[in-house]
Amino acid sequence: MSKSADLLRRRFRPRSIAALTALALTGGALAAVNLTTPTSAAAEPGDVVVNENFSSGTLPAGWRAIDGEWKVENGRLRGTATSGTKKITFGRHLTDFRFEATVRFEAVNEATRWTSLGLDVPADGRTPWWIATMRSGTTAANGLEFAQLTTANAWNVTNTGSAPYPAGTGRDIKVAIEVHGNQARWFFDGRQLLRTTSLTRSADGGQALIVNGSTVSFDDVRVTELPPNGYLRPAGSPVTVIAHRGASSAAPENTLVSQEVARRAGADWIENDVQPSRDGVPFVLHDGTVDRTTEGTGPIRNLTAAQLKALDAGSWFAPQYAGQRLPTLAEQLADLRTRGGNLLLEIKGAHSRDEVATIVEVIRAEQMTSRVFIQSFEIDALRHSYALAPELPIGLLRGSLDADPVALAKELHLTAYNPAAGALLGKPGIVTDLHAAGVAVMAWTVNSAAQWQQLERIGTDGIITDRPAELAGWNAALMQGAAAEPAVSIASPVDGAKLDRAQQPVLAVTRTAVDTLTVTLDGAPVEPGKPLDLTGLAAGTHTVKAEGTGPAGTVSATATFTVTVTRAGLAHLVLGSGAEAPTLQVLTAHLAGGRYAELAAHAERQAGRTLDRTVAATIAADARALAAN
Template sequence: MKTAPRHHPPHRPRRRRTTRATAAGLVGALVTTVTATALTTAAATVPTASAAAAQPGDVVLAETFDDGELPAGWNPVLGDWTVRDGRLVGDAPDGSAPARITFGEPVENYRLDATLRFEDVDNASRWAGAILDVAPDGAVPWWQSILRSTTTAGNGVEIAQRTAANGWNVPYTGSAATDAATGRDVQLSVEVQGADVTSSIDGTPVLEGRIDRTDDGVLGFVLAGATVSIDDVTVTEIEPASWVGDDGELPVTVAHRGYSSVAPENTLAAYASAMRTGAEYVEIDVHTTADGVPVVSHDQTVDRTTDGTGDVALLPSSYLTGLDAGSWFSPAFAAEPLPTFADMLDLMDTGASTMLLEIKGPETSAEVERVVDMIVDAGLEDRVVLQSFDVDALRAAREHAPQIPRGLLRGTLDADPVATAKDLGAVMYNPSANALATRPSVIGDLNAAGIAVMPYTVDSAADWARLTEAGVDGIITNRAGAFIGWKEAQGQVVGPAPAPEPTVAVVSPAEGAEVERGGSVVLAASATDADDVTLTLDGETVENGAVVPAADLALGEHTVVATATGEGGEATAERTVVVTVTAEGLRSRIAAQDVSALQLVLLLGAVDHERWSTLELFVERYVDDEATVERLVEEIDHLAGR
């Protein structure tokens, strides 16, 4: 069963979808409505353009049911479907499976308009509406946009899926301003652009969502526990969606390395969490292993995010897929694997988010082609955008599979971003937020050329507001859920918005980390919406990013506290780190002492045989520096359990 992101309340400001209607598309739809109205006065069944050859603005189907019988090509699947008094009438008694009828040809970008009237309902929870993508024989699964007679209820309108298991997945619900009631005509309009859906009732948008699409899916009507009549059905081809958002829309959410603030980055858990939270895009990174298998990892090495070590390009996939990629983040994610790209493609097919896939350079043309072929073989070309800092990788992808859209990543702005993006055929230009701040006027230049702008990596509400005001099309963030919540709040704020509360996290050391006495402790914190961040180690202030030799710290537990202060208040976070000693570490420190060869043999022999009392005696006798003797004796006592 496929699932989709959780719904967002319908009263929020209209968010930018992964792809959006253009002005030309809206004009086309308007022209279509006028054209269809004129045509219906002349004939019940209107000759239309073939869906395969239709252009935006073309009517691909128009039906008024004036002939008194079911039109050719309309296929009743379940329930009683007849034509009476110039209307299509469907009846499905309460308790039965949803009655449905299919019609039309596959159309990728369309607007379905129909007049719908509840003639009778078994109870107030019964419903009817349009099927948006279904097999011609009406078999499960399908997606639908429906309304209840009590349309003002919290679930008065829905975008939902009837699953392959004949169950329900209802990710999007909302309400309308007035009830459809019974005996009253309502105008149902559903605009579908690729996977994006907007449902309107009586000319007012009431709900948005994303659905799964199939290559041969047609349209239909569906109802349950009601008798419903339908008239003036028009299907119009509309413009393919644009990557650039409309004025006033909020930026789409791009979950950076998955929902990486709540799950370990670039893992299946992070990707699934991002889809569940409702992110329109999920960004991940791909490298190729020594044996040619694309795997999902940001760094060139696996040292930072796994329990392994080494360069991805020099390691076999069998080694990499056996690594623990979750414990570094939290014990709750212990044994979370480093995923292959194939694993991620399988997972993304269970949701509706678009993948923003960064190809890490340098990759060979053959390696880029392998990644592209996997996307094509999975049938997911319309749900992936390839991006890279490496222009050669983008050119290789364009040459091999031009149908997959591409984005250009930039750490600094090009002299002419529009020309650079056009040269690569890029639909997105995604710079660092800091670089974009130096010349925000390029957003308008790029948008005017049909190129979207999605800066990275932006985690504070203040920056979200600044970039939204500047007109970016999307925001790449580690805090996908928080950003979605921030967008929700924009429609609810009355008067000046309160200053956001700061957040802070200790990013190093990891909680409960043990550091050998010969190593060092890196002390670092990250914060959002903060004017100042301070770090203390055992109560003493240290600089953010400081590297403290463990030899300067006592053995045992130490406390790191980070404090962030800002206009919205103060936040703190705490971590502990344990300085310990191992026999191997002690041996290396003794081996570095300035002693004779015979003395060194005696010292190391005592370590190897764990003769701690003898070792302590030798250290006090052979090592000259008193501070060193004191530290080594402390370590010996620790190993001896004294």
């Protein structure tokens, strides 16, 4: 396909393709963040804001080369920085967007040199700005980075990671970054390898391409506006890790130490519960009483904030946690704001509108509206939350599935529908239905790797677990396997097989680390998993070819098999020929008597009359082959 044709195809693709691309439940950074919500440009979800393949031969209009050498050459934008960091700016400010490009290192001073996609860079290149960086030596521990260049001209590197294979030089890498406010995901050849929640957003920064100590070429640069609901899991992303009451299998639940353990374990979100004290202060506690997790007794609503703060909330779990206190919601949010992380906050039990209003006031006072997600079993609490703070996403917790979750999600303005894992696995198709309605799905509370796998396969967006470290590690192993070298093989029919027409082998192809699979029989597309119909094939040798493409490249496999002529195969042809009854009687009589030449002659005489011409030709050919033996 030509570049111009491809450009037209991509410009006019359905906007719904982009509408389900983003899931921005990210975490793990320890830097302070600016939580001011910038105003988005006048674009709508699915709008392509930048789409450039450099076929014009010149720098696109509005692209501003700040420094370095930038030129269009051989249909690609080429940037050179013999030393230092050089950039070209373009685009406009967006809050929720996907920024993608095909990137190739042409030459590097050394393997540590890098290139970046600028995520929030002023048009004149002034600091501060945020970038997503890729070194040519991408397999290094810091081969991929999210970083900020501060106003002091110092680097603040918030997140690092590595790729499963090196970018090197001369190799095209498909890079994509999905941004939702202060959160972003890093995709390397279609696989998510890094997340951040630490972006500091400006009011007007756009996009940029940046090179450092290298010459890099770029093609197919595309920026697409995304929906503000960034909780749907994009292709190539692992499930979101949501730490149930913090890392509750490793530290006392619903405490700041449990939150810290979960954060260090790689949790994307902390899930905690909130209830009011007798004097109306929202506290983080799951049970209706303090009996189980403190040395105190009585319902939380009967105790004042001062009484609750005096309780030891750690000794019950282990001696080393003695002295841990029940945190207020304000304390928990302040910890997340300063040390990183997001909160999935369950409003526990029935709450009045005024009590929900107090929760909202605390969230706003702590400047955490962009990093808190409200959920509850209580529909009234969700209605209050939406009425008081429509900017806060809300999720409905369920022990069993509703008759029509999609309709209920629409009625309640849900961002997510969060059922028990067992209920969801009993009706997995509901995930597809909810996704089609733009609603994410988060399952609770799952501590089994077998269930993690089941939930991941049906498209679940997030998993609430007591074991966030294990789930984060499971995710990492899954992503590493997904980015392994691709492989395909043809399991059936086996290479060299001899088959007669009475057989119907199921076409079976195994694959590893393959996203796109194409299978052909003698050059014509066929579908794996379906039986091969040998009645329409000529006697002789046939070839099955499978070609698979994954993040690390394209591989193929072939197998040949032979359709042999047998009496049983001819009988299968005759009996399944669809011939009219008199013709079928004559054919079967000749077959039973072994009169193959007569059978062939009769089939040819009836071709196009009482017997399909193509079928008649195959019957006649096989009968003459048997007559000759």
